Amino acid sequence: KPVLLADYRPPDFLIDSVHLDIVLAPSKTRVTSKLTVRRNPDSEATGKVPLRLDGELLKLESIALDGRALKPSSYRVDDTSLTILAPPKEPFTLEIVTLVNPKGNTALQGIYLSRGVYCSQCEAQGFRRITYFLDRPDVLAEYTVRLEADIETAPILLANGNPVERGTLSGGERHYAIWHDPHPKPSYLFAIVGGSLSPVASTFTTQSGREVDLRIYVERGKESRAHWAMESLKRAMRWDEVKFGREYDLDVFNIVAVSDFNMGAMENKGLNIFNDRLILASPQTATDSNYESIESVVAHEYFHNWTGNRITCRDWFQLCLKEGLTVYRDQEFSADLRSATVQRISDVRQLKALQFPEDQGPLAHPVRPESYVEINNFYTPTVYEKGAEVVRMIHTIVGPEKFRAGMDLYFERHDGQAVTIEDFIACFADVSGADFTQFHRWYSQSGTPELVCDLSYDRRKKSAELTVHQVLKPSPGKAKKQPYFIPISMALLGENGQEMDLEVEGGIKIRDGVMAVSERTTSFKFKGVSSRPVPSLLRGFSAPVTVTMSISDQDLAFLMHHDSDLFNRWQSSNAYATRSIIGLLDAKRPNAMVAAKSSKLADALRYALRDSELDDSYKAELLKLPSVADVAREKASRVDHAGIFDAHRLFSRTVGEKLADDLESLYANASRDKKFSPDAKNAGRRALRNAALTLLTARGASEDFARVEAHYRKASNMTDACHALFLIAGVDAPGRLDILEDFFERWKDDHLVIDMWFAAQAQSPRPSVLDEVKALCRHPLFKITTPNKVRALIGTYALGNPLQFNRADGAGYDFLADKVLEIDQLNPQVAARMLGAFRSYRALEPGRKGLARAALKRVAAAPISRDCHEIVSRMLED
Numbered sequence: 001k002p003v004l005l006a007d008y009r010p011p012d013f014l015i016d017s018v019h020l021d022i023v024l025a026p027s028k029t030r031v032t033s034k035l036t037v038r039r040n041p042d043s044e045a046t047g048k049v050p051l052r053l054d055g056e057l058l059k060l061e062s063i064a065l066d067g068r069a070l071k072p073s074s075y076r077v078d079d080t081s082l083t084i085l086a087p088p089k090e091p092f093t094l095e096i097v098t099l100v101n102p103k104g105n106t107a108l109q110g111i112y113l114s115r116g117v118y119c120s121q122c123e124a125q126g127f128r129r130i131t132y133f134l135d136r137p138d139v140l141a142e143y144t145v146r147l148e149a150d151i152e153t154a155p156i157l158l159a160n161g162n163p164v165e166r167g168t169l170s171g172g173e174r175h176y177a178i179w180h181d182p183h184p185k186p187s188y189l190f191a192i193v194g195g196s197l198s199p200v201a202s203t204f205t206t207q208s209g210r211e212v213d214l215r216i217y218v219e220r221g222k223e224s225r226a227h228w229a230m231e232s233l234k235r236a237m238r239w240d241e242v243k244f245g246r247e248y249d250l251d252v253f254n255i256v257a258v259s260d261f262n263m264g265a266m267e268n269k270g271l272n273i274f275n276d277r278l279i280l281a282s283p284q285t286a287t288d289s290n291y292e293s294i295e296s297v298v299a300h301e302y303f304h305n306w307t308g309n310r311i312t313c314r315d316w317f318q319l320c321l322k323e324g325l326t327v328y329r330d331q332e333f334s335a336d337l338r339s340a341t342v343q344r345i346s347d348v349r350q351l352k353a354l355q356f357p358e359d360q361g362p363l364a365h366p367v368r369p370e371s372y373v374e375i376n377n378f379y380t381p382t383v384y385e386k387g388a389e390v391v392r393m394i395h396t397i398v399g400p401e402k403f404r405a406g407m408d409l410y411f412e413r414h415d416g417q418a419v420t421i422e423d424f425i426a427c428f429a430d431v432s433g434a435d436f437t438q439f440h441r442w443y444s445q446s447g448t449p450e451l452v453c454d455l456s457y458d459r460r461k462k463s464a465e466l467t468v469h470q471v472l473k474p475s476p477g478k479a480k481k482q483p484y485f486i487p488i489s490m491a492l493l494g495e496n497g498q499e500m501d502l503e504v505e506g507g508i509k510i511r512d513g514v515m516a517v518s519e520r521t522t523s524f525k526f527k528g529v530s531s532r533p534v535p536s537l538l539r540g541f542s543a544p545v546t547v548t549m550s551i552s553d554q555d556l557a558f559l560m561h562h563d564s565d566l567f568n569r570w571q572s573s574n575a576y577a578t579r580s581i582i583g584l585l586d587a588k589r590p591n592a593m594v595a596a597k598s599s600k601l602a603d604a605l606r607y608a609l610r611d612s613e614l615d616d617s618y619k620a621e622l623l624k625l626p627s628v629a630d631v632a633r634e635k636a637s638r639v640d641h642a643g644i645f646d647a648h649r650l651f652s653r654t655v656g657e658k659l660a661d662d663l664e665s666l667y668a669n670a671s672r673d674k675k676f677s678p679d680a681k682n683a684g685r686r687a688l689r690n691a692a693l694t695l696l697t698a699r700g701a702s703e704d705f706a707r708v709e710a711h712y713r714k715a716s717n718m719t720d721a722c723h724a725l726f727l728i729a730g731v732d733a734p735g736r737l738d739i740l741e742d743f744f745e746r747w748k749d750d751h752l753v754i755d756m757w758f759a760a761q762a763q764s765p766r767p768s769v770l771d772e773v774k775a776l777c778r779h780p781l782f783k784i785t786t787p788n789k790v791r792a793l794i795g796t797y798a799l800g801n802p803l804q805f806n807r808a809d810g811a812g813y814d815f816l817a818d819k820v821l822e823i824d825q826l827n828p829q830v831a832a833r834m835l836g837a838f839r840s841y842r843a844l845e846p847g848r849k850g851l852a853r854a855a856l857k858r859v860a861a862a863p864i865s866r867d868c869h870e871i872v873s874r875m876l877e878d
């Protein structure tokens with residue numbers, strides 16, 4: 001019973017206003033809802049139309065229409081709905097009282113308790129677990145919310161919008177707060193919080209002079225860890241004004257950090273709720289990468305205020321309308337605040353690591369899916385990250401000015417509406433005059449396009465020809481595909497790395513240096529090419545595609561040294577390392593081969609390390625060799641992780657040896673922190689030093705492990721400590737257990753830091769890791785009901801330890817299947833995510849593939865949630 005995009009119909013009824021009275025209590029929270037309802041003039045239905053409200057896991061106490069209790073014969077209730085059989089034609093009010101159970105809510109959708117704090121998560125369809133409602137994003141209503149609770153357990157009471165009133169109730173043990181949100185919104189943006197929390201407060205004055213009270217609520221005692229999030233919020237608010245002319249629109253902006261959360265964070269209007277790992281940071285407890293994620297996710301959720309909240313989605317198929325666009329915006333924000341090149345590298349790394357495997361496996365779906373069984377399964381890297389790439393291509397195609405004009409038009413034309421991708425694209429077509437008909441295929445066709453490129457050079461005619469062929473392999477549900485419109489940023493480089501100034505024929509010229517292909521095969525002819533050119537294609541990763549081209553090691557090495565596009569320079573060195581490792585897999589004489597291959601990479605890295613013009617953070621990216629998972633993905637078929645791991649180790653060790661002198665001196669001379677600062681420059685310095693440490697340690701000598709131990713002991717911040725912890729946890733070095741124990745003793749009372757301890761152990765490639773992970777599942781600090789714990793331990797093992805998860809005996813697959821079945825009983829959304837570890841199982845060598853399939857079949861045969869059922873059936877489909 002999938003839901004289809006093609007079946008979209010406007011709602012038969014609209015709800016203009018909602019008054020909620022919520023009396024918070026652990027297992028019996030009473031929700032009284034007053035709705036003003038009217039027929040939708042745009043409804044396609046005629047005559048007598050029943051009103052069907054969504055509702056799940058609710059206990060209905062009473063229902064009245066226009067003040068009169070409804071007779072049981074005039075409505076019907078089942079597991080998922082409440083239907084009023086013959087509602088009046090004229091507008092009417094409904095008053096519905098339901099009971100919900102926050103304490104028993106382990107699925108963490110609707111209202112639940114997280115470490116004693118009442119909170120809510122409604123996206124996508126959690127509001128129906130709070131009260132009966134038209135729980136769909138195209139029904140926009142104005143909300144007034146009254147919350148009531150014990151003063152003692154819930155002194156803080158928050159809801160969307162602006163505070164209106166608060167007071168104590170007779171007896172003095174209970175109190176209430178009233179909130180009003182003037183902006184009509186869909187139910188998925190509704191939120192409440194009640195608990196004993198401490199605020200960090202600040203203010204922000206918008207460009208038009210509105211003074212906004214900012215508050216971030218955290219667990220008592222953690223206030224000092226919320227400052228970075230607060231600074232990030234203010235930077236985001238300013239940036240959106242400067243870059244997009246978008247101002248905040250309420251008197252208050254609240255953020256609450258909670259410990260139990262299915263995803264990262266949620267953009268509820270005026271009341272963002274966050275997974276606390278994306279708010280809390282101090283030098284002692286958070287790594288630079290934690291700081292970076294906090295900055296970008298705080299910004300992401302803030303940016304949703306315009307891209308998502310003021311303009312929302314007509315239906316859930318349009319999810320990328322708000323997510324792809326908002327990811328694009330947060331990426332641009334980070335690029336502006338930090339190194340744009342390094343930001344691009346890390347975004348592309350993530351896209352390739354998470355989205356490409358999804359797009360090339362059984363879970364492939366278009367950026368805008370056309371059918372779903374459980375919408376929570378579509379909060380994916382494809383909708384988010386590929387969705388952002390599609391927006392980025394629009395920017396590349398129309399250019400920065402027209403892009404801004406298109407966004408301005410979008411905000412102006414659709415403010416207050418629930419719209420579609422077509423509406424969004426029309427804005428850019430209107431301001432630029434460009435035709436986006438073909439471009440639209442990016443939204444409807446799944447799979448990663450492959451560009452097979454070939455460059456030939458005619459020395460006599462001084463001409464070159466580049467042919468680009470789009471290979472579009474079939475994806476689930478899409479056997480035949482049409483060619484895409486693909487912007488390709490490119491240059492041909494001359495002997496000294498200079499960009500040749502060329503006349504081009506063929507293809508579509510977007511602007512200097514940016515061509516587009518639109519046919520299955522396109523040729524570009526270049527004239528006046530005075531020497532044999534080396535192509536630098538897809539600069540800055542101008543489209544989410546793979547490029548296949550036969551290029552010699554010599555030319556690749558040239559690009560590793562000289563490409564003036566720093567993104568492509570990194571890309572070349574990454575591609576070179578990857579193909580070298582794959583080459584080792586079936587080499588006759590791997591030792592001779594690795595010597596030659598690693599020299600070229602070491603030379604290029606040395607050349608970059610000695611270049612004082614390059615940022616530390618960029619150099620750190622160069623030093624990070626492709627991971628085992630990266631190599632496995634590139635290999636694409638008959639993947640044997642054990643073989644890849646060995647080749648990877650041999651290659652890294654050799655590069656480490658060749659580069660040892662430079663790395664040693666870099667490590668020894670890099671200045672240490674006097675006072676910790678999380679800014680990009682200082683983080684870059686730490687990243688470079690830590691990357692050097694990793695490469696040195698790849699040599700595997702005992703003095704290398706001693707250095708890691710010393711790195712841990714001398715660390716003055718979590719970035720360094722955690723880096724050493726992960727390195728040492730990965731090897732059977734003498735200091736391993738001591739360090740793990742030291743870390744545990746130091747941090748056992750800090751639930752966020754302890755997640756790093758779980759993760760460090762779960763990522764270890766040592767053969768005993770599965771037994772250790774199983775034992776850790778019984779550890780007193782491990783809680784299967786807390787998503788962060790599940791992700792840290794089970795998630796890291798299944799998704800971050802390709803060697804040991806993909807054990808040849810299949811024990812990793814069996815373990816995951818068992819855990820998924822266990823978690824599914826509590827939290828289907830998290831269980832279904834864990835199944836993602838199987839997304840590339842079809843690329844495995846036959847033995848592993850059979851074992852993975854057997855584990856999936858076992859899950860499929862058990863009584864499982866709709867969430868898991870949808871995932872396993874897509875995986876097992878032929």
Ligand code: ARG
Nearest residue numbers: 123124263265266267376379
């Ligand atoms: N809209 C949130 C974000 O991207 C994600 C919330 C998704 N939640 C869910 N249960 N599917 O910013």
Ligand code: ZN
Nearest residue numbers: 300304323326
């Ligand atoms: Zn989002």
